[in-house]
Amino acid sequence: MVPRESRTVPRPEPHAPVPSALGWPEARATARAAGRPLPAVSRTLHHARDHVLARPIVALTDLPSFDTSAMDGWAVAGPGPWRVRGRLLAGDSGGEIGVMRDGDAVEIATGARVPHGATAVLRSEQSRVEGRTLFADAHIQQGTDIRACGQECRRGDELLPAGTTVTPGVTGLAAASGYDELVVVDRPRVELLVLGDELLDSGLPREGRIRDALGPLITPWLRTLGADLLRVRRVGDNPDTLRAHVSGSRADVVITTGGTADGPRDHVHRLLAELAADVLVDGVAVRPGHPMLLAHLPGERPGAGRYLVGLPGNPLAAVAGMLTLAVPLLRRLSGRPEPRPRRIRAGADIAGHPHDTRLVPMRGDRPLAFAGPAMLRGLAVADRIAVVPPGGVRVGDPVEVLAAPR
Numbered sequence: 001m002v003p004r005e006s007r008t009v010p011r012p013e014p015h016a017p018v019p020s021a022l023g024w025p026e027a028r029a030t031a032r033a034a035g036r037p038l039p040a041v042s043r044t045l046h047h048a049r050d051h052v053l054a055r056p057i058v059a060l061t062d063l064p065s066f067d068t069s070a071m072d073g074w075a076v077a078g079p080g081p082w083r084v085r086g087r088l089l090a091g092d093s094g095g096e097i098g099v100m101r102d103g104d105a106v107e108i109a110t111g112a113r114v115p116h117g118a119t120a121v122l123r124s125e126q127s128r129v130e131g132r133t134l135f136a137d138a139h140i141q142q143g144t145d146i147r148a149c150g151q152e153c154r155r156g157d158e159l160l161p162a163g164t165t166v167t168p169g170v171t172g173l174a175a176a177s178g179y180d181e182l183v184v185v186d187r188p189r190v191e192l193l194v195l196g197d198e199l200l201d202s203g204l205p206r207e208g209r210i211r212d213a214l215g216p217l218i219t220p221w222l223r224t225l226g227a228d229l230l231r232v233r234r235v236g237d238n239p240d241t242l243r244a245h246v247s248g249s250r251a252d253v254v255i256t257t258g259g260t261a262d263g264p265r266d267h268v269h270r271l272l273a274e275l276a277a278d279v280l281v282d283g284v285a286v287r288p289g290h291p292m293l294l295a296h297l298p299g300e301r302p303g304a305g306r307y308l309v310g311l312p313g314n315p316l317a318a319v320a321g322m323l324t325l326a327v328p329l330l331r332r333l334s335g336r337p338e339p340r341p342r343r344i345r346a347g348a349d350i351a352g353h354p355h356d357t358r359l360v361p362m363r364g365d366r367p368l369a370f371a372g373p374a375m376l377r378g379l380a381v382a383d384r385i386a387v388v389p390p391g392g393v394r395v396g397d398p399v400e401v402l403a404a405p406r
């Protein structure tokens with residue numbers, strides 16, 4: 001946590017040391033530690049998608065839940081030839097067949113319940129029927145093409161631990177093992193407030209005004225981060241509007257873009273002071289993105305609270321703020337485990353800042369051009385972001401990498 005005094009320290013020049021700034025690893029750790037997982041909720045399988053399991057998935061049944069034919073053909077009992085006695089399709093209870101005795105055969109479909117007493121399933125293409133007598137064209141061993149009850153799991157087995165992200169494979173398995181709903185960690189609700197009177201929503205930049213790049217960048221990214229985006233608002237540079245929107249927001253996390261520095265229209269610090277917010281991060285020793293902010297907003301429920309992540313306005317600096325503060329916080333709130341750090345070997349020298357961490361868009365093991373704080377051309381083709389420590393890395397050195405926005 002940044003000492004309170006640091007909030008009153010004047011903003012430094014862009015390339016001067018930032019004495020109050022938290023180190024990049026500490027800022028990330030602070031963001032992660034600031035949150036705790038949201039409450040567990042029950043969701044239908046359809047709505048559980050992309051949530052994280054709050055409770056393990058424990059099999060409610062054996063799987064398969066009965067001996068099942070793996071092929072179209074014949075359930076047979078004992079050695080052949082066999083007498084054909086009936087037919088079973090998938091979904092049939094098999095009651096009318098009863099128990100098979102040696103020498104019996106029953107025509108059976110893939111997925112049908114194999115009657116008691118059957119010793120194997122003979123595939124149709126390996127069989128021959130003459131009158132009501134069935135012959136095998138190949139030797140079949142006991143148990144062939146029967147999926148035994150409980151082969152995949154037994155009732156009560158833990159199939160997936162809490163903390164697993166609900167993918168389509170997970171919802172499929174949950175359905176197969178008898179679930180209608182899953183208990184998952186609620187997803188954080190996020191509201192994005194885009195500050196800046198100079199921003200346009202459509203058309204060409206004109207007369208000193210530019211297009212908003214951050215709404216279109218952050219909106220799709222939030223979805224892949226496991227957050228539910230309540231709303232994106234263009235707020236302009238009016239402090240009263242900003243205040244009303246932050247105070248009135250129902251989001252767990254309010255993300256602002258722009259207005260984090262000390263310019264005449266940079267209102268975020270002032271707003272946090274007015275709201276008596278607990279500022280957890282006020283500036284980070286990282287380039288780009290050093291004016292980024294994280295604050296805990298006083299909430300109605302004690303401890304529940306809400307968060308404000310203040311991203312700098314320069315687009316690549318905003319991405320750095322997302323990676324440093326928003327991503328770890330949202331991960332934690334949504335119950336996702338922190339991934340283990342990934343390292344690659346740098347394919348080229350990567351220049352470092354004298355005393356700050358640099359976040360550098362990379363393609364493969366090489367840094368990309370057009371990666372200035374106000375540029376997105378490098379990021380748009382990046383597949384990862386290198387975390388370059390002060391002083392830089394030499395070709396062949398290991399360097400930590402983060403996932404690029406997706």
Ligand SMILES: Nc1nc2c(c(=O)[nH]1)N[C@H]1C(S)=C(S)[C@@H](COP(=O)(O)OP(=O)(O)OC[C@H]3O[C@@H](n4cnc5c(N)ncnc54)[C@H](O)[C@@H]3O)O[C@H]1N2
Binds near residue numbers: 260311373
């Ligand atoms: N005297 C100082 N000036 C600045 C410093 C400093 O330390 N001392 N830091 C610079 C750095 S580094 C950054 S980053 C920016 C951060 O500024 P703000 O967060 O207050 O952002 P704005 O002033 O609102 O905008 C900065 C820049 O980004 C453009 N912008 C803003 N929003 C968007 C958007 N949604 N899409 C595209 N571009 C956006 C805006 O037009 C400005 O060009 O402060 C520096 N100044």
Ligand code: MOO
Binds near residue numbers: 314
């Ligand atoms: O770092 Mo600002 O945070 O470069 O554009």
